[in-house]
Amino acid sequence: MKTPTLNHWLYGIWVALLIMIPADEAYTAEGGVVDTYKNATAPFDENTVDAALSLPIPSVLVTERYQGGRFWVETRKDKMQRFKCRQCHNNKPVKVTRAAEIAHGQIALKHGSESRPLSCYTCHKKDERDFLVTEQGTKIDMDHSYQMCGQCHFRQKKDWVGGAHGKRISYWAGQRVVKNCTGCHDPHSPRFKKRWPVIYSPPLSKSQ
Amino acid sequence: MDPRKNKICKKPEEKDCRQTKPCGRREFLKGAAKAAALGGAAMLTGCGGGMLGSKEELSLRWKEYFKKHYRLMTQEEKEGTVRRLESLAKIQNGVNIQMSSTAPIDGVLFGYAFNVTRCEGYMECVAACVKENNLDRKSNMQYIRIFEMEHGQLTPEVGNAKFYHQVPVEDHFYMGVQCNQCQNAPCVKACPTKATWQEPDGIVVVDYDWCIGCRYCIAACPYYGRRFNWNDPVVPEEEMTKKQHYLGNRMRGRGQMEKCTFCVQRSRAGRLPACVEACPTGARVFGNLLDPDSEIRFVLKNKKVFRWKEDLGTDPKFWYFVD
Known part of the structure; x- marks a missing residue:
């Protein structure tokens, strides 16, 4: 008397499986936007967007490559007030009184841990002031300061090269031109300042 | 059969089946409204048409009012409506805008x-x-x-x-x-x-x-x-x-x-x-x-x-x- 009931159950399970398997397949085949982008592996032809072909701002080629090849970074040297530094910092000592205060008085160095803050010469090359210098002693151009910052902030640099940190300038299409680290952060005091929002949200009214 | 209705319906450039289908009611009303407005406009010219804006503005607004749904427009029609909206902004508010589609x-x-x-x-x-x-x-x-x-x-x-x-x-x-x-x-x-x-x-x-x-x-x-x-x-x-x-x-x-x-x-x-x-x-x-x-x-x-x-x-x- 037991076998018919068992068979009965087995039939039931078979029927349930027959219904569930195609239903499950249909659900997964439906996909959605995640599957859509995961299936899109062909490189995008940037030339289809004609508005973004020229480099809009002064920029230099980054020495590293991201997933899509080469990219550019906004220049820094042409935006610095007193570049070139060797106008004052040549081999002779600076003789102007209070020169440091006049020229660099606005710098408030707040970088690094409180117990071990950074000093000027952690980044600036002492004997060649137009350049930066890494911990290993490699000379770095001011336009390529990301190489300097990336020594410690390597996670941020990895994200910056890929595109998760930092900003692209103006265009999502065309040649990739991004802001340098110093485009957003003050290198001497890199944390963003506390300030007032530029606008406020009105209280929700009616349907908004 | 209204002869006007037939005339408007037989547009040779209408290829989209979605377009030809609602031809009856919408196009008929459009035609009827046009005829009514023509009569109205004829009267208005006699007694100071400036109240409703210039003739050009009136014509632009008219065309805008009876345009198609954006998705059903051809690219030329989209260009047309964009140009009209530019002119209307110029006439009504004196603003020079550049609109695109x-x-x-x-x-x-x-x-x-x-x-x-x-x-x-x-x-x-x-x-x-x-x-x-x-x-x-x-x-x-x-x-x-x-x-x-x-x-x-x-x-x-x-x-x-x-x-x-x-x-x-x-x-x-x-x-x-x-x-x-x-x-x-x-x-x-x-x-x-x-x-x-x-x-x-x-x-x-x-x-x-x-x-x-x-x-x-x-x-x-x-x-x-x-x-x-x-x-x-x-x-x-x-x-x-x-x-x-x-x-x-x-x-x-x-x-x-x-x-x-x-x-x-x-x-x-x-x-x-x-x-x-x-x-x-x-x-x-x-x-x-x-x-x-x-x-x-x-x-x-x-x-x-x-x-x-x-x-x-x-x-x-x-x-x-x-x-």
Whole structure:
């Protein structure tokens, strides 16, 4: 008397499986936007967007490559007030009184841990002031300061090269031109300042 | 049989079957209204037609009133309506605008990512959005809301969007909310007049002239992404963005819905939306989801991402991520 009931159950399970398997397949085949982008592996032809072909701002080629090849970074040297530094910092000592205060008085160095803050010469090359210098002693151009910052902030640099940190300038299409680290952060005091929002949200009214 | 009806129906250039079908009622009414108005206009010329504006304005408004749904227009018809709207803006408000009807780009599906760790609540994005999209200054309309949230809070619904103090505040994070441009958008399904739809590049747009202002879409949207014009939008001319798109930042009227379009007038020209460009902390990432080398794809592949209310099945193209 037991076998018919068992068979009965087995039939039931078979029927349930027959219904569930195609239903499950249909659900997964439906996909959605995640599957859509995961299936899109062909490189995008940037030339289809004609508005973004020229480099809009002064920029230099980054020495590293991201997933899509080469990219550019906004220049820094042409935006610095007193570049070139060797106008004052040549081999002779600076003789102007209070020169440091006049020229660099606005710098408030707040970088690094409180117990071990950074000093000027952690980044600036002492004997060649137009350049930066890494911990290993490699000379770095001011336009390529990301190489300097990336020594410690390597996670941020990895994200910056890929595109998760930092900003692209103006265009999502065309040649990739991004802001340098110093485009957003003050290198001497890199944390963003506390300030007032530029606008406020009105209280929700009616349907908004 | 009304001979006029037959005459209008036999348009040789009508190829779209959707076009020829409603020919009967709509076209008949159009013809009948034309005839009535001709009579009316003939009378008006006698007694000072200046009341309703110049003849040119009247003709432009007439053509605008009886235009087709944007999706059913050919590219030439789209160009035509865009030119008419430009002339109308010139005649009515004395503003020189450049409107476009740029079509979606092939092989592009826009996606957006918002870095919850990086946003500091400076609201630069909101200000840029208001400026770029010609949002109503009278009712302070804003597409983006930034929620100040305590650590551990999981949804903006418990956050504070009305903060006005120095930011960032310790032990808080900021989460921006705007239209999620859902791939399976509830607002599109709710619209009774098909005035809102999703474009092939993934942007959910509104044909403002087709909207009847029923606000079903507001009720349907789980992301509070839609806005309604309770009054005619007021934008000072010197602050107006003159580069406009038919589906984007052109001027709306009272009783019409509007929403974030990822700045369609910019993004289809290869530029970043205004909020992305304005963000001072780089918390916003925008790009083409179908391009494996794009920044948005890097974020989706390498960062911890989530979508808000993913369980609803709306399939948003707006991700949040943390560093």
